Amino acid sequence: ICKMIKYYKETASTQTAVKKLALKNFGEGVVVIAEKQTKGYGRIKRVWNSNAGGLWFSMLLKPVIRPDGSSILSLLFSIALSRILEKKYGISSEIKWPNDILICGKKVAGIIIEMSAEQDIINWVAAGIGVNINNSLPEDLKNISISIKEVLKREIDRTEFIVAFLTEFESLYFNFQSGGFKQFLEEYNSKVAYKDVLVTVDSACNDAITGKNFGIDESGRLIIETKNKIEKIISGTLRRA
Ligand code: BTN
Numbered sequence: 325i326c327k328m329i330k331y332y333k334e335t336a337s338t339q340t341a342v343k344k345l346a347l348k349n350f351g352e353g354v355v356v357i358a359e360k361q362t363k364g365y366g367r368i369k370r371v372w373n374s375n376a377g378g379l380w381f382s383m384l385l386k387p388v389i390r391p392d393g394s395s396i397l398s399l400l401f402s403i404a405l406s407r408i409l410e411k412k413y414g415i416s417s418e419i420k421w422p423n424d425i426l427i428c429g430k431k432v433a434g435i436i437i438e439m440s441a442e443q444d445i446i447n448w449v450a451a452g453i454g455v456n457i458n459n460s461l462p463e464d465l466k467n468i469s470i471s472i473k474e475v476l477k478r479e480i481d482r483t484e485f486i487v488a489f490l491t492e493f494e495s496l497y498f499n500f501q502s503g504g505f506k507q508f509l510e511e512y513n514s515k516v517a518y519k520d521v522l523v524t525v526d527s528a529c530n531d532a533i534t535g536k537n538f539g540i541d542e543s544g545r546l547i548i549e550t551k552n553k554i555e556k557i558i559s560g561t562l563r564r565a
Contacts, residue, residue, distance in 0.1 A: 325494040327353030336363040339452040342382035346448040352386040377459035382452040391441035396544045398423040401435045404493040418517035430470035506542045513539035527560035
C-alpha cells in the first residue's frame with residue numbers, strides 16, 4: 325500500500341501535509357511521517373501531543389467505496405494496530421469505539437480520518453495515526469495515556485513498527501475492498517472496550533446517549549441499548565457512564 329514516503333524532522337502536522345498532497349493529485353499510498361509535529365491534532369479538533377519518540381504519520385487512500393463507508397476505514401486501522409501490538413509485541417489491547425487503542429484502559433494510539441467526496445464518490449481519504457511509542461507523556465496525560473515503551477520497559481524500533489503496521493493494514497484494506505467489513509466484525513467486537521457495560525456517547529449533533537454497549541454492527545455503527553430502545557450510532561465519542 326505504501327508507494328511513497330515523505331519524511332520530516334519536524335512539521336506542523338502530517339495530516340495537513342498529506343491533505344496538501346491530495347489536493348495536488350498525489351495518488352493512493354503516499355505516507356507522510358514526522359519525528360515531531362508542532363500542530364498535531366486529533367478528532368474533534370483536540371490538540372495531539374506529538375513529542376519526539378512517537379510515531380506520527382498520515383496516509384493518503386483512494387478507496388472505491390461509498391463516502392458513508394469511510395468511517396469503517398478507521399475501524400480497519402484500529403484492527404491493524406491491535407493485531408500488531410499482539411502479534412509483534414505480545415501486548416493485548418482494546419478498541420474504544422470508534423478508534424482509540426487502549427492498553428490497560430489507557431490510550432496508546434489514536435486515528436483520525438478526513439476525506440473529500442463529491443456526491444457518491446470519494447476523492448481521497450487522509451488517515452492520520454499517532455502511536456505513543458518511545459515518547460514521554462506530559463504530566464496531565466499520564467493517567468489517561470500510555471506508551472509502548474512504558475509497557476515493555478524498553479525502547480521500540482519505530483521503523484519495525486510502521487513496516488509491520490503497513491503490511492498488516494495492506495491486507496486488511498484489500499480484503500475489505502473486495503469482501504466488505506463483515507469478515508472483521510467478530511474480531512473488532514472481541515476487542516471492544518467497555519463491552520456490556522453502561523456507556524455514554526457524546527456527539528456534536530445529537531444529545532448524549534447512555535445505555536449498555538453491545539459493540540458494533542456490520543456498518544460500523546455502535547449498538548447501545550437504552551432504557552427504551554436500541555440505538556445505532558454512526559459517530560461520536562464514547563466514555564464510561
Ligand atoms: C485522536 O485520537 O483524536 C486522533 C489522533 C491522531 C493523531 C495523528 S498523529 C499523525 C497525524 N497528524 C496529526 O496532526 N494527527 C494525526
